[in-house]
Amino acid sequence: MLFRGNRILSRHLRHKLAFGRGISGTGLKSGVQLNRAVFFAAIGGAFIGAATVFATTTKNHEKNKPPQLSTSPIDTVEPVVYADNNDFALAVEKMKKVVGENNVSTDEAELKAQSDSFFSTHHPPDPLKQKPKALVYPLSTEEVAELVKIAHEYRVPVIATSGFTSLEGQAMHTRGPNSIALSFANMHKILKIHPEDLDMTVEAGTSWQDIDQYLLGNDDTSHLMFGPDPGMGACIAGMVSTSASGTNAYKYGTMKENVVNLTVVLADGTIIKTKQRPRKTSAGYDITRLFIGAEGTLGIITEITVKLHVRPVVEFVTLASFPTIKDAAATALEIISKSGLQPNAIEILNEAMVSFVNSSQGQNDHKFLEKPTLLFKFGGPTKKDVDTQVEVARKIASKNLLINLETSSNREDNDTLWTARRAGLWSTYEYGSKVLENKDDVQVWTTDIAVPISKLAQVISETNDDIRALGFGDKFSVMGHIGDGNCHFLILYNSPDYKKVQKVVDRMVYRAIDLEGTCTGEHGVGIGKRKYLNKELGKETVDLMRHLKLLMDPRRILNPDKIFRVDPSDTLDAQFDAAHIHDHGCCS
Template sequence: MPWKKLPIKPLAYGLPGSILVALGAYKYGQYNALHNPPLNMFPNSSTTKLKSLQPPKYCRDLSSVIPEIAGIGVEVVSSKPEIEHHTSNDFTTHPPKHGEVPQYIVYPTSTEQVSRVLKICNRELVPVVPFSGGSSIEGNFHSTRRGIVVDTSRMNKVLAINDDDLDVVVQCGVNWQRLNEDLEPYGLMFGTDCGPSGLISGMIATNASGVNASRYGAMTANVISVTAVLADGTIVKTRQRPRKTSAGYNLTSLFVGSEGTLGIVTEAVVKVYPKPKSETVVVVQFPSISHATKTVAQVFRSGIQPSAIELLDANMVHCLNYGKYTNKPMLEVPTLFFKIGGINGTVVKESLKILQAITKQNEAASFQFAKNKQEQEELFSARKNALYAMTDWSRSEIDQDIRMWPTDIAVPLSKLSHVLTMINTWIKDSPFKSTIVAHAGDGNFHASIFYRPEQRDEAEKMVNKMVELGIVNDGTATGEHGIGNSKRKFLELELGEDTIGMMRKIKMALDPNRILNPDKVFKIDPNDEGLH
């Protein structure tokens, strides 16, 4: 038999095991050398499994990097108060551990400066955590590697108000409330209204929502285009300003909700809306949560489009009464707050008639609506003051050092009553107190657990149990706060390993050195054994 026809298999069986291992390693190394990035960073598959990656390597000594960053004209600080401000807030439940806090805070003032900072960091393998308002609560901006924080809050200019097109161009550090002040002379408003300190880039990063989401949607429905800086400093703009386009991939939505793991958003084009010409606030109280949620479903089916539909449980109303946040005490029962708007008073009155008929069918105990602007503010201020009310009550009635663990779960509206009833039952059988505030219009709720420091682990178990209940009921672990580092395991439970692998593939494609907000949303280090 000619040599060239000899089968390979017998030859392989004849070789010693050590030679076979060496040959395989050589071939693997040779194959990797021909691939950029190599296979151990970017496997030849549609998804990237965590175990296929090598641990990331990061710069540990920034002494030679910081002078270069400072040399491009950005302010660099490292004081203890600055570091603390950029690693925690009042709702931090998973703070950075010892050895994880950032070493420096960097304050760029332009897209070009962000680009130059990231070029240096990518070259030197410096971990970078993007930071805006610092109000997120799932560890979204908490450092896990000893690198730098890029704080974009000083990029705070409204660049253009295109009132005829109903959009504005803003830098990433613009506060949404300040934007509404600038829009006031035009009779316009920004639809998404999260926490008062929220900045545009952070709101984009977490796909923030808020009270008005039932009418105007979350950030994903309000961002037309973003300008973002990728990990290697490349500046990209995802699209132009028209409301519709079929031009390529929807890269805008790729950045919305990515929590700074794919790039740093520096500018955005966002939608704005005409302010309602006429509006009122309605407060309706019900004998049970079920009666309230049935009302919400029927309101939507009726064709009415309230600007806001907020649900407070009986415990939350008790906190409002306790702190005297209303003109007169309210019944301590499940309560809905509606904002009803329209092009004129006649439209609003017709909507009120339909709403009142629906609530009557669902055994409403009371139906109160505002007759003027002052009454509107008085009625809805009870909802707006919910956080202050629960803080006052818990510190006075439970413990001065009480902690609060907010949750953020969303389920289909048809599941909301069942899930909230189950949670209330669990709370009654636990050592904890709780209040529920829900954006009932989109099935998103916050069941806040009050706990003493020594009860932290038990509180976390209760929170985990609630999140799992939401997921089992076709829901999500987060309706508006994001995953951060605190809900990574729930994301996999919700979407599955392959979907996370696809996300990881996208991450590795855009940020192969894994410098941008490491360890957030999902794991990027096979040595990462932590839940958080």
């Protein structure tokens, strides 16, 4: 239209210019001025007309387009479509060519182990369907990339696992059975280490315990340590994905503070490295932290460069027992905020947790005083430095009705005393068979919250009262990283009491959020805690997270349904409301 208009305009101008020359006769200045005036008037009119047509067309077009939003509310998202049986079979055949037949398993026992665990808080509501149909073992980042390209092409959901110790349903195959479990069991190499730079690079399936043993076993690295120490068996990729931490977080931080860079496979198979190795950078977006805590929903982490710390020359464990949890918390608060002490770790246990640990110990094992207890790790260059710190802690504890204080003097004693903290989950689970009515149906709801440090005693006390009022007085325990306001409640129950426990956990979480806290300090969101995010962060913030997910994983194949809903037809919440009626059968 515009080009045709220009041809018409050209003929019109030639006529006007010829007429202008006829008037001027000799090409006088006034004739030239007239010609120029006519020319520019015509040009201006043509562009105004074209602009009007363009603006009108654009306006009508925009009227028919959906608004371009900066967030993605769930009601603006299209339902997701995943692979059917035929597409899934084609995808698996292609995957076998990438990793080899021997590295793809359809063994029912292996698939079952990838579906659930006895210690998980949340089990698949439909276990016969919500499981993978194939388990794939890649050997390198490049193989992972090829596998993900195939999954992207055929719309196959992919859930990557490393240590498989998550507690909030992060590895649940909600879109099974046509889904793939991607195991990092064969990717556990230590790739590089730079002792002078205090960092090392490892593969996704390397456990934090493997790192510790490696560092201790080499003369040039035995003075170094990796800070975070969550549950036994946890591996680095999973720790990054949930932003895990553990008992050392008070001094050494969570995974957010201990990752230098990441190698990540994106949803279409693209491989990226998030940054170089300097301790700090201001070069663009902090892509590294985007993936920490994303639970595998934005990309699959295959290699991780982690920070190392100098190991304390001397470190001893100290236990302090008190009449009440409030006395213990008051001691911790003064040590943290006023004393000037810098413990390497500071933990709190309620009396039930201590009794569960004692119950699980053998006849000749150390028995702990069954009272609310603080556990400290004090470290320094000499024993004298540690003794000084212990004495300061003793004086503060004495003001808060200290009953007993016990300190180790060597590494063996350290291990013995720290058992009271390390064995908490397993001791609680074992105790379930002694106190629950149905001893063949031991369920444990393991959940964590975090609040400002000054509010931790309040949230523990109020939740204790709430749980006891429901009749679970001898069926729960509490342990917490009190140094950063993070605590864990472990509630034992039989399956018919699922809803009752669910309600008390809901109240605990909302209590924490009302105190300016969070629904999870280190377990992550997974399936179990996604319903709390709107209240904690606001709907718009969650919608922004979903927007990033859809931009980076438009086919929604990477660990779908975790952290927030990605499909408006998602019915998982309703399924979990009835989950207690199913026989999960994860451990038989």
